[in-house]
Amino acid sequence: MERSETMANKKTFSLKGILHFLNSRKVAPYVFVSPFIVSFLVLYLYPMIQAIVMSFQQVLPGQTTFIGTHNYQRILNPTFFQALGNTATYVFFTVIILVMIPIVLSVFLNSKSLYFKNFFRASLFIPALTSVIVAGIIFRMMFGESENSFVNELLGLVGMEPVQWRYGAGTGMFLMVLLASWRWIGVNILYFLAGLQNVSEELYEAADIDGASAWQKFLFVTMPALKPVIIFVATITIINGFRMFEESFVFWENSSPGNIGLTIVGYIYREGIQQNDMGFGAAIGVVLMLIIFVVSMLQLKFFGAFKKED
Amino acid sequence: MGKNNKKWVSILLTALFAVITVIALTPVVSLIVASMRPSSELMRQGLSFFFDPATLDLGNYLAVFSEEGASYWQWYMNSLIVSGGLIVLSLFFSSMVGYALAMYNFKGSRVIFLLVLFVLMVPFEILMLPLYQMMIGLSLVDTYFAVMLPLIVAPVAVFFFRQYCLGLPKELMESARIDGCTEYGIFFKIMAPLMGPSFAAMAILQGLTSWNNFLWPLLVLRSNEMFTLPVGLATLLTPYGNNYELLFSGSVLTIVPIVILFLFFQRFFISGLTVGGVKG
Structure with missing residues (x-):
C-alpha cells in the first residue's frame, strides 16, 4: 500500500x-x-x-536485385530523348511567355492611366483557381477536332481549314503551352506588380528631368528594378516546366499519338507505375533532378544572380 | 490638348485590357455554356461557337443531382475531407515550425532553415516512386491519409510562417514568461492569434493545392469511392465514357465555390498564392 x-x-x-x-x-x-x-x-x-x-536495382514484387548502372544505360533510348525534347520545348516556350507577357501587363496595370485596375487584376487571376484537369477539359472542348468546335469555327471565319489540334506535334505542344500560360499569367502578374511597388518614384522623376521617353524609362528604370522578380519567376517556371505531367495527361491520358505529349514525368509514370518498373522509373527521376539542377544553375548564372551586387 | 491626349491613352489602354480579360475568361464562360449543352454532342464535336441560346438547359445539372451523380458527390466529399484535413494538419504543424525558426535562437536553427529551403527546391516527382512504395508497404494505399501525407508539413508554409513571425514583437513573449506562461501557452494563446492573416493565406494555398492536386492522388487512390475530384473527373475524360453530363456540370461545380471564396477573400488568395514572392 x-x-x-x-x-x-x-x-x-x-x-x-x-x-x-x-x-x-x-x-x-x-x-x-x-x-x-x-x-x-x-x-x-x-x-x-x-x-x-x-535506380541501381531491378525492383520486382518481393525481390530486388542490384543491376549496376543498367537502368541508366537503358535511359539512353529514343523515347526518353523524345520526352526530354518535348519537356525542354515546353520549358522554353513557357518561360518566354510567362515572363514577357506578365511584365508588360503588370506595367500597364501599375500605370495611373488604366481604369478598373482591380477588376482586371482579379479577372486575370481567376484561371489560376482552376485545376489543370478542369482547365484541360475546357481546352479539349474548345480545341476539338471537328470543324464545329469553337476554335476551328473561328479559324473557318477567316477561311482556314479546321485543325486536328491533338494529333500534331506542333499543335499538341501549342495546346500544352497555352493551357499552362492561361493558368499562370495572372499569378506572375502579381509577382511583377509586387516588384513594381519597389521602384522608387524618384528614379522616374529623375528620368523625366533627363527627358527620357516612356520606352527608355521602361528599359533603364523598370527592368533593372524588376530583375530579382524576373529571376524568381523564370526559376519557378523552369522547375514547374520540367515537372510537367498534368497538362499532357489531360489531353492524351498518357498515350499520345507518336508520344507527342510525352514528358519526363509522364515517362516516369509510364515506366515506374504503369509498367511497374520502379528501378527504371527511379533512374529517370534521378536524371530529371540533375537536369533541373544544372538548368537552374545555368539560368541563374545567365541572369547574373550570383554576382555580389544583388 | 495634353489632358485630352492622356484621356485617350487611358481609354485605349482600358479597351485593350477589356479585350485581354474577355480572352482570359472565355474558357471559363465556355465551360459554363458547355455545361448547359447536350454533352454527347460536346465530346464528339467540341463546343460550338455558334449556338442558339434558347437551346441551353440545365439537364446536365439535373443529372448531377440525380442518382447518376452519386459518385460525383462522393468525390466531392473526398476532396472536402482531404483538403479540410490537410488545412488543419498542415497549418498546425507548419506554423509551429515557422514560429520556432523565427522566434527562438537555438542550436541548429540555421541548419533547419536551410533544410526547409532545400526541400522547397526538391521536385516531388523524384520522391514519388519511393513514397508510393512506402504507402504500399504501410498498407496506406487508397486512404485519405496517404493523399494528405506529403503535404502535411509543407516547406512552403513553414517558410511563409517564418517570414511572417519575424515581424511579430518578441517583447510579448518576454512579458508572457514573466506572467508564468509556458512556452507552448505563449505560442497557442498569445502569438498564434497574432498570426491570423498568415493562417488565412496558408489555408487558401494548402486548400487549393490539395483541391487541385492530381498526380499523387492518382497514384495512391485505387477505388472509385476514394477518388478526389480531379482524379474522378479525369476518369470521365475517356472516349468510352458515358457520363459526360457529369463531366461538364461537375467541372463547373468544382470551380464555382473556389471563385466565390476568391471574390470574398482576394487579399488572402493573393498573398497565399504568391508566397515565393516574399523573398524576392
Whole structure:
C-alpha cells in the first residue's frame, strides 16, 4: 500500500520533471520544429536515398536485385530523348511567355492611366483557381477536332481549314503551352506588380528631368528594378516546366499519338507505375533532378544572380 | 490638348485590357455554356461557337443531382475531407515550425532553415516512386491519409510562417514568461492569434493545392469511392465514357465555390498564392 503510494509520487514527480524539461526555453523550440525534422527524415531524406538506391536495382514484387548502372544505360533510348525534347520545348516556350507577357501587363496595370485596375487584376487571376484537369477539359472542348468546335469555327471565319489540334506535334505542344500560360499569367502578374511597388518614384522623376521617353524609362528604370522578380519567376517556371505531367495527361491520358505529349514525368509514370518498373522509373527521376539542377544553375548564372551586387 | 491626349491613352489602354480579360475568361464562360449543352454532342464535336441560346438547359445539372451523380458527390466529399484535413494538419504543424525558426535562437536553427529551403527546391516527382512504395508497404494505399501525407508539413508554409513571425514583437513573449506562461501557452494563446492573416493565406494555398492536386492522388487512390475530384473527373475524360453530363456540370461545380471564396477573400488568395514572392 505504502509502496504503491511512493511509486505514484515518484511518477508524478518525474512527470512534472518531464514537463518542466519540455517547457524550458532550450527544449521548447526543438519540440516546435520536430514535425519538420520527422517529415524531413521520413518524407524527403529517406525517399531521396531510396530513389537513388532503387535506380541501381531491378525492383520486382518481393525481390530486388542490384543491376549496376543498367537502368541508366537503358535511359539512353529514343523515347526518353523524345520526352526530354518535348519537356525542354515546353520549358522554353513557357518561360518566354510567362515572363514577357506578365511584365508588360503588370506595367500597364501599375500605370495611373488604366481604369478598373482591380477588376482586371482579379479577372486575370481567376484561371489560376482552376485545376489543370478542369482547365484541360475546357481546352479539349474548345480545341476539338471537328470543324464545329469553337476554335476551328473561328479559324473557318477567316477561311482556314479546321485543325486536328491533338494529333500534331506542333499543335499538341501549342495546346500544352497555352493551357499552362492561361493558368499562370495572372499569378506572375502579381509577382511583377509586387516588384513594381519597389521602384522608387524618384528614379522616374529623375528620368523625366533627363527627358527620357516612356520606352527608355521602361528599359533603364523598370527592368533593372524588376530583375530579382524576373529571376524568381523564370526559376519557378523552369522547375514547374520540367515537372510537367498534368497538362499532357489531360489531353492524351498518357498515350499520345507518336508520344507527342510525352514528358519526363509522364515517362516516369509510364515506366515506374504503369509498367511497374520502379528501378527504371527511379533512374529517370534521378536524371530529371540533375537536369533541373544544372538548368537552374545555368539560368541563374545567365541572369547574373550570383554576382555580389544583388 | 495634353489632358485630352492622356484621356485617350487611358481609354485605349482600358479597351485593350477589356479585350485581354474577355480572352482570359472565355474558357471559363465556355465551360459554363458547355455545361448547359447536350454533352454527347460536346465530346464528339467540341463546343460550338455558334449556338442558339434558347437551346441551353440545365439537364446536365439535373443529372448531377440525380442518382447518376452519386459518385460525383462522393468525390466531392473526398476532396472536402482531404483538403479540410490537410488545412488543419498542415497549418498546425507548419506554423509551429515557422514560429520556432523565427522566434527562438537555438542550436541548429540555421541548419533547419536551410533544410526547409532545400526541400522547397526538391521536385516531388523524384520522391514519388519511393513514397508510393512506402504507402504500399504501410498498407496506406487508397486512404485519405496517404493523399494528405506529403503535404502535411509543407516547406512552403513553414517558410511563409517564418517570414511572417519575424515581424511579430518578441517583447510579448518576454512579458508572457514573466506572467508564468509556458512556452507552448505563449505560442497557442498569445502569438498564434497574432498570426491570423498568415493562417488565412496558408489555408487558401494548402486548400487549393490539395483541391487541385492530381498526380499523387492518382497514384495512391485505387477505388472509385476514394477518388478526389480531379482524379474522378479525369476518369470521365475517356472516349468510352458515358457520363459526360457529369463531366461538364461537375467541372463547373468544382470551380464555382473556389471563385466565390476568391471574390470574398482576394487579399488572402493573393498573398497565399504568391508566397515565393516574399523573398524576392
